[in-house]
Structures are given as structure tokens and as C-alpha cells.
Amino acid sequence: MKSHRIRIVQVFRVEREIVIDINAPDAQAAIDMQSENDAPAFDDSRWRSSWTLENEEVEEVEEVDAARVRGS
Numbered sequence: 001m002k003s004h005r006i007r008i009v010q011v012f013r014v015e016r017e018i019v020i021d022i023n024a025p026d027a028q029a030a031i032d033m034q035s036e037n038d039a040p041a042f043d044d045s046r047w048r049s050s051w052t053l054e055n056e057e058v059e060e061v062e063e064v065d066a067a068r069v070r071g072s
Contacts, residue, residue, distance in 0.1 A: 005061040013052045018044065 024030035
């Protein structure tokens with residue numbers, strides 16, 4: 001037996017959800033206010049993420065590819 005280099009590529013779908021409180025006269029006004037502003041910071045601990053693996057590919061790494069990866 002001998003060693004073989006392989007590449008694994010995974011493609012995920014990520015859904016993120018956060019629940020926040022906005023002071024407004026009604027729900028539609030709160031939605032409109034948030035739509036005009038940025039979402040909370042990406043690293044806000046209230047975000048909940050769900051990862052779903054959509055695709056995975058496994059392939060042999062050609063020597064030319066391996067040399068290019070090492071040279072990068």
C-alpha cells in the first residue's frame with residue numbers, strides 16, 4: 001500500500017436567526033425600523049446558527065495541484 005492525497009470539499013447551507021426587541025408603535029413599525037438598520041453584530045451571542053451539509057466531494061489531488069497548494 002502507498003499514501004494517496006485526497007481533497008474533501010464540503011458545501012454547507014447556514015441559516016442564522018436572532019430575536020431582538022425593538023420599541024415601536026406596532027409590529028409593522030418595528031419591522032420597518034429594523035429593515036432600515038443593520039442587523040446585530042455578526043458575533044452577537046444571541047444569533048443561533050443551523051448548518052446543513054448540502055454536498056461533499058472527495059477526489060484525488062493531482063501532483064500538479066499538490067505542488068500549487070504547497071507553493072501558495
